[in-house]
Amino acid sequence: MEITVKYFGIIADITQKKEELFFVENDSNTLKTLQSEIEIKYPKILDINYSVAINKKIANRETELKDRDEVAFLPPFAGG
Amino acid sequence: MKWLFCLRLQVDKIRGMKRYERQIILPEIGILGQLKLAEAKVLIIGAGGLGCPVLQNLAAAGMGTIGIVDGDVVEETNLHRQYLYALNDCGRKKVDVACEVIANQNPEIKIIPYADYFTKENAPEISSDYQIIVDCTDSISARYLINDVAVANEIPMVYASVHKFEGQLSVFNYKNGPTYRCLFPENEILETVANCNNSGVLGVLPNILGAMQANEVLKIVLNFGEVLSGSLYLYNSLDNSAQTIEIQKNKLNK
Numbered sequence: 001m002e003i004t005v006k007y008f009g010i011i012a013d014i015t016q017k018k019e020e021l022f023f024v025e026n027d028s029n030t031l032k033t034l035q036s037e038i039e040i041k042y043p044k045i046l047d048i049n050y051s052v053a054i055n056k057k058i059a060n061r062e063t064e065l066k067d068r069d070e071v072a073f074l075p076p077f078a079g080g
Numbered sequence: 081m082k083w084l085f086c087l088r089l090q091v092d093k094i095r096g097m098k099r100y101e102r103q104i105i106l107p108e109i110g111i112l113g114q115l116k117l118a119e120a121k122v123l124i125i126g127a128g129g130l131g132c133p134v135l136q137n138l139a140a141a142g143m144g145t146i147g148i149v150d151g152d153v154v155e156e157t158n159l160h161r162q163y164l165y166a167l168n169d170c171g172r173k174k175v176d177v178a179c180e181v182i183a184n185q186n187p188e189i190k191i192i193p194y195a196d197y198f199t200k201e202n203a204p205e206i207s208s209d210y211q212i213i214v215d216c217t218d219s220i221s222a223r224y225l226i227n228d229v230a231v232a233n234e235i236p237m238v239y240a241s242v243h244k245f246e247g248q249l250s251v252f253n254y255k256n257g258p259t260y261r262c263l264f265p266e267n268e269i270l271e272t273v274a275n276c277n278n279s280g281v282l283g284v285l286p287n288i289l290g291a292m293q294a295n296e297v298l299k300i301v302l303n304f305g306e307v308l309s310g311s312l313y314l315y316n317s318l319d320n321s322a323q324t325i326e327i328q329k330n331k332l333n334k
Contacts, residue, residue: 008314009243010279049267057326058263058312072325074312076264077241077248079281080130080218 001026001067003034009075014044024065032061034071050075090115099188100142108304114142118189120301121145123207125198125226126216127174128152129161129281130240133290134214134297136164139182141298145190146182147210150174151197161283198222203229212297214238216290227252227260231333236309238296240289244279247289247315250327251296254309258329263312265330285317 006019024034031052039045051058053072054065065071094100094114103109122143124131127150138146154162154169154177162174169177175193182191194206198217207213207229215226215237223239230237236254240247252259292313299305312325 009246012246013244049264051264053325056323058328074314074325075243076220076223077243077246078218078220079242079279080126080128080216080240080286 001029001065001069003065003068004070005034005038006070006072008073009077010048011045011050011073011075014042014048029065030061031059031063031065031071034065035061038073045073048075087115090118094118097188099186103141109302113302116301116303117142117298118144120212121147121210122212122214122297122301123147123149123210124214124216125149125222126218127162127164127178128158128216128218129242129283129286130290130293131214131216132162132164132178133287134216134294135178135182136185137291137294138297139186139189139191141294142186143189143297143301145192145210147192147194147206148175148178149194149196149198149206150178151195161281161286163283163287198225200225204232207233207235210235212236212238212300214293214297215240216293223260224266231259236300236307238293238300240286240293242281242285242289244281245285245316245318247285247317249289249292249296249308249313249315250311251300251307251309254300254307256329257309258327259333261333262330263327282317288315288317 001024003022003024005022007015012018051074054063054069091111094111100114104114120143124134127148152174153171154165154174156170164178164181173195175195179191179193213230215223226237230253237252239252240249296308299307310327312327315322
């Protein structure tokens with residue numbers, strides 16, 4: 001499955017990119033699996049509390065992914 | 081009959097004001113909308129990058145009573161984005177300067193300063209008289225406190241925050257809608273998130289987001305348009321991209 005992942009705020013600072021493509025095996029298709037893969041690639045994300053949206057809807061870690069889903073990593077912003 | 085007489089007096093007073101003429105001619109506002117604004121009470125927490133434009137926009141629109149909470153003093157590093165303040169205000173309490181400037185801009189409205197930080201201790205007393213709370217703070221822990229106060233008082237919280245060139249905007253706890261905790265469940269590592277002091281910000285961004293917060297406040301008070309409840313609006317000033325993320329209500333947060 002091809003998944004587009006978008007990064008926001010401090011998470012985009014860590015990944016140094018706004019989005020990237022991931023290829024996920026069809027049999028390990030929960031958001032949790034993808035999150036773990038991304039957290040291994042960018043371990044500093046583990047220091048951030050963030051929410052995740054799938055196709056512009058806030059999702060939980062057990063949500064199943066489908067081919068061509070768009071996943072957004074959304075940390076809270078503090079500035080004001 | 082007395083209330084009808086009072087209403088008549090207020091309507092006549094507003095009709096006589098040139099100040100609001102251009103917004104009163106909007107059918108969505110009219111004299112009655114202007115009257116609603118005159119009677120509304122809004123509490124702004126933070127008189128910084130977001131708080132300044134929220135205050136300026138709401139005061140100019142004729143929001144009747146505005147409470148402004150901030151314990152900070154004006155610093156020179158604030159001036160590139162906090163347009164209420166001038167160089168010779170440095171060292172003075174932000175709320176004192178803000179009240180003077182706003183009183184000069186619109187003497188028809190009432191500004192109540194609270195020269196203190198919003199804390200668990202003073203929150204109940206400060207917030208009890210207001211119908212909307214606007215979150216213009218620069219810390220995550222303050223946002224949770226504001227959220228909890230809004231939930232306890234059963235009033236909406238108009239939220240915005242910025243990170244470098246990105247902004248977030250939403251209205252929480254509006255008509256029993258999702259809260260800040262539904263979007264970001266609390267976690268002890270949250271305080272590590274950077275604010276403007278350590279990650280930097282260009283002045284226009286909080287001014288854009290602050291104007292959008294004021295717009296949400298006006299829609300809530302005037303009961304028109306679509307209030308940004310159940311949605312997180314994300315804006316990027318570098319490429320002008322914007323998107324809206326749907327937030328579900330978690331019933332445990334009420």
